[in-house]
Amino acid sequence: xxxxxxxxxxVPSGVNVTVSEGFxxxxxxxxxxxxxxxxxxxxxxxxxxxxxxxPSDSKQDRSLHGLYRSLLNNxxxxxxxxxxxxxxxxxxxxxxxxxxxxxxxxxGYSHKILLEVPQEITVTTITEKGKNPTIIMSxxxxxxxxxVAAKIxxxxxxxxxxxxxxxxTGEVLRKKAGKSASK
Numbered sequence: 291x292x293x294x295x296x297x298x299x300x301v302p303s304g305v306n307v308t309v310s311e312g313f314x315x316x317x318x319x320x321x322x323x324x325x326x327x328x329x330x331x332x333x334x335x336x337x338x339x340x341x342x343x344x345p346s347d348s349k350q351d352r353s354l355h356g357l358y359r360s361l362l363n364n365x366x367x368x369x370x371x372x373x374x375x376x377x378x379x380x381x382x383x384x385x386x387x388x389x390x391x392x393x394x395x396x397x398g399y400s401h402k403i404l405l406e407v408p409q410e411i412t413v414t415t416i417t418e419k420g421k422n423p424t425i426i427m428s429x430x431x432x433x434x435x436x437x438v439a440a441k442i443x444x445x446x447x448x449x450x451x452x453x454x455x456x457x458x459t460g461e462v463l464r465k466k467a468g469k470s471a472s473k
Contacts, residue, residue, distance in 0.1 A: 295355030299340040299363050302370045307340060309333045314362060318369030321430040325365050327358055340366070368430040375439045378422040381446075381454035386423045388415045393425065397446040397456065407438060424459065 301307055305318040314333055315324040327333065330345030331354070342359045344351040367373070379386055385396040393413055395403040407413050410431060416424040425442065429435040439458070448455035450466045457463065 293356075295342055295344065295359045297359065299342075299359065299366055301335065301338050301340050301366055303338070305366060305370050307335050307366070309335065314365070316365050316369045318366075320369050320372045323365050323369055323430060325358075325361050328354055331355075331358060333362070364432040368432055372428050372430055373432045373435050374426065374428040375435055376424060376426050376459040377439060377442060377456055378424045378459050379446075379456050380422050380448065384423060384446075384454075385417065386415050386425050387417070388413050388425075393442075395442075395445055395456075398454075403445055405442065408434060410434060411438060 302318075305316055308315045308317075312329065313324050313326055315322065330351070332343040332345070334341050334343065340362060342355060342362065344355040364373075379395075379397065381398060383396065384398065387394050391407040391409060391411070391413060393405045393407055393415070395405070397403065407427070411427050411429040411434065414426045416426065427435060427438065443456050443458075446455045448457045448461075448463050450464065451468060453463050453465060
């Protein structure tokens with residue numbers, strides 16, 4: 291049996307979970323989210339614990355068991371606490387600023403990059419002297435937040451020689467040795 295799939299999900303107080311045909315909806319202090327579930331999967335909520343049970347031991351059901359448990363865990367965590375992603379811009383002259391949900395990046399190109407972030411995401415930019423510019427995003431939906439963070443990272447991925455680019459805070463980059471001079 292799936293190790294991830296059989297672990298119960300703790301449902302905090304203040305979060306209301308509704309299981310209807312093919313959908314699980316969670317309502318909490320941060321908002322409301324819903325997730326579709328394949329036919330046959332059984333979701334039980336009792337005593338503040340949610341469990342996911344698969345219909346059979348077929349390969350398809352086993353592969354979806356842990357996935358649905360993880361998606362539902364992210365759903366519960368999102369409506370109770372929310373999700374946050376922090377990225378920093380490493381490089382000389384790299385800047386980021388925002389006005390509402392319109393974010394402007396200067397990352398070494400001849401032009402500025404403008405990105406309109408979805409309304410569900412709250413964006414904050416921090417620029418302090420002596421530190422890398424930082425962008426902090428928070429949202430209820432982890433999938434949407436990860437998708438936007440990946441889009442921002444794609445503007446200038448960290449390169450392996452100097453480490454310049456947009457990276458997640460706390461991310462450890464593997465640097466390559468430069469070309470050695472020959473005699």
